[in-house]
Amino acid sequence: MTTPPLPAPAAPVSAMVRLGYVRRQLARAYPGLPTELLGYADGGQPVVVVAEGSAGFFDGTQPYPPAPTWREWRGRRVPFFFDAPLGEPLLTERGGQVFVAADVVAAAFYLLSGWQEYFSDERDQHGRFPYAASVQQQYGFAALPVVNYYFDVLKTALEQATGQQYAPRRWGPQRAEFAAFISHDVDNLRSAWKAPAKAALGRGQLLRFGRLLWRHLTQPDAWDNLEAVAAQVAQYGGRSTFFILPEHRRAPNGTPNADYQFTPQFRHRLRRLQEQGCELGLHGSLGTSIDNWALIGELRRLYLPGSGLRFHYLHWEPYRTPTMVEWTEVIYDSTLGFAEHYGFRHSYCLPFYPFDFATGSEASFLEIPLNVMDATLHHPRYLQLAPSEILPALAPIFAEIRRFGGVASVLWHNENFDPTNERNGPREFHALMRHLQDLGAAFRTGREIYSEFVAPPGSSR
Numbered sequence: 176m177t178t179p180p181l182p183a184p185a186a187p188v189s190a191m192v193r194l195g196y197v198r199r200q201l202a203r204a205y206p207g208l209p210t211e212l213l214g215y216a217d218g219g220q221p222v223v224v225v226a227e228g229s230a231g232f233f234d235g236t237q238p239y240p241p242a243p244t245w246r247e248w249r250g251r252r253v254p255f256f257f258d259a260p261l262g263e264p265l266l267t268e269r270g271g272q273v274f275v276a277a278d279v280v281a282a283a284f285y286l287l288s289g290w291q292e293y294f295s296d297e298r299d300q301h302g303r304f305p306y307a308a309s310v311q312q313q314y315g316f317a318a319l320p321v322v323n324y325y326f327d328v329l330k331t332a333l334e335q336a337t338g339q340q341y342a343p344r345r346w347g348p349q350r351a352e353f354a355a356f357i358s359h360d361v362d363n364l365r366s367a368w369k370a371p372a373k374a375a376l377g378r379g380q381l382l383r384f385g386r387l388l389w390r391h392l393t394q395p396d397a398w399d400n401l402e403a404v405a406a407q408v409a410q411y412g413g414r415s416t417f418f419i420l421p422e423h424r425r426a427p428n429g430t431p432n433a434d435y436q437f438t439p440q441f442r443h444r445l446r447r448l449q450e451q452g453c454e455l456g457l458h459g460s461l462g463t464s465i466d467n468w469a470l471i472g473e474l475r476r477l478y479l480p481g482s483g484l485r486f487h488y489l490h491w492e493p494y495r496t497p498t499m500v501e502w503t504e505v506i507y508d509s510t511l512g513f514a515e516h517y518g519f520r521h522s523y524c525l526p527f528y529p530f531d532f533a534t535g536s537e538a539s540f541l542e543i544p545l546n547v548m549d550a551t552l553h554h555p556r557y558l559q560l561a562p563s564e565i566l567p568a569l570a571p572i573f574a575e576i577r578r579f580g581g582v583a584s585v586l587w588h589n590e591n592f593d594p595t596n597e598r599n600g601p602r603e604f605h606a607l608m609r610h611l612q613d614l615g616a617a618f619r620t621g622r623e624i625y626s627e628f629v630a631p632p633g634s635s636r
């Protein structure tokens with residue numbers, strides 16, 4: 176993969192821009208929080224004063240800040256970028272003001288904006304920013320939503336200053352402590368027979384090969400299972416969000432897109448799923464994350480005005496994709512997770528509006544970050560967890576999300592509902608769903624999460 180040319184931001188990222196962006200995301204995490212009382216010492220007379228600690232970092236184009244210091248906050252060791260050099264106490268009250276010693280506004284902006292991805296020229300063979308090049312990997316905090324801890328610091332400071340308490344967001348009519356977003360990228364509907372048939376052919380078992388081929392030609396494929404997938408998610412009171420890939424031709428480099436064609440019959444079937452309450456979104460084919468017209472073309476083919484989006488192979492080019500998605504009618508994206516590791520790619524467990532470096536402001540679409548992808552858990556190039564290791568690995572992630580009223584976003588491909596998959600298959604999926612149910616998650620489609628987040632229930636909007 177060729178390295179992209181390093182872009183400079185089109186708009187300057189001043190302290191005011193960073194503060195404004197962080198305030199807006201913070202206000203959405205804690206409804207009613209008076210974030211306007213928060214600022215730097217030189218900006219009016221803030222009640223909560225954050226120490227400016229970024230020392231010109233955002234005037235440059237370095238992808239990585241100086242190493243963080245580690246502080247204990249709410250029982251966790253949390254990395255603080257742009258911290259005070261002398262290890263002063265994090266919060267100090269003086270003359271009616273609360274002082275925050277670490278520049279958590281700069282640190283939150285750094286992580287939420289994806290600054291490292293924008294200014295790094297590291298890309299993997301699929302053109303993606305690699306987990307191996309991230310600060311999350313370098314300092315080992317992929318499983319910790321660090322920005323939520325920064326926001327908790329700011330919320331605590333505002334509570335001290337105002338004497339009022341502010342609660343995290345709640346989800347659904349039952350006011351659940353967190354939401355779970357269960358989605359399925361539909362890459363394959365017709366290829367379950369291929370691996371066993373190839374193996375039979377390789378072993379010279381021609382009779383078995385013939386039987387598999389005959390079954391393939393006369394019966395539905397085991398991966399042609401969207402209705403069964405929807406029924407399995409419905410057992411938990413959830414409704415599936417399917418991301419549909421309307422391109423079956425391979426990418427120019429040979430990487431496959433869909434193994435099925437987007438026919439009128441298939442469209443009819445999808446409509447039936449929609450009528451049952453399932454949601455459909457676009458699974459943008461390879462190349463659509465960097466090609467505006469290709470993306471618009473696929474949205475038109477699918478004809479889902481105001482839909483959600485996830486790019487195939489989780490492809491995302493930070494200095495092109497956000498601006499492009501803004502030009503479409505897409506209301507939310509759910510691409511941003513590391514393919515190689517579960518957890519928090521932007522160190523945040525709530526939906527947020529991505530920062531657009533081209534305009535120097537927040538993008539118009541919502542990001543619902545991806546936390547867990549089935550392929551991450553067992554794949555030759557990702558992790559190789561044993562089935563018994565999956566839930567113990569993921570349980571701490573879900574506990575963090577619940578702590579901050581976030582969204583647990585889980586991608587389980589329909590092909591991994593095949594009962595012959597005993598590594599990251601239906602059994603592992605159901606264990607995970609039972610766990611989420613036991614924790615009290617509100618199961619929500621992407622669109623429901625979008626609607627609640629933009630206008631919470633009970634609000635007048």
Ligand SMILES: [Zn+2]
Pocket residue numbers: 360361362458486487488
């Ligand atoms: Zn895909």
